[in-house]
Amino acid sequence: MENTLTAILSDIGLSQEKVSAAERLRAAGKCDDLQKYLRMCRCDLIEEMHSTQKKVDNLDYLLRQIKGGALS
Numbered sequence: 001m002e003n004t005l006t007a008i009l010s011d012i013g014l015s016q017e018k019v020s021a022a023e024r025l026r027a028a029g030k031c032d033d034l035q036k037y038l039r040m041c042r043c044d045l046i047e048e049m050h051s052t053q054k055k056v057d058n059l060d061y062l063l064r065q066i067k068g069g070a071l072s
Helices: 002-010 016-027 031-067
Strands: none
Touching: 002 016, 016 031
């Protein structure tokens, strides 16, 4: 599980610090704490996704404004 956990967390873009923290919890056998930590990481990723979506929405708005001639 160690290599799988490290690989998955790295693949999804978690920092090395977060990957190491998760590995320490796993190695210590603190499964409940690991689950809580991973849920927190999930929430962080969702917030990042929402932030990115807002940026895309703003770009879409600008594109519509340019297409409609309201912004030159």
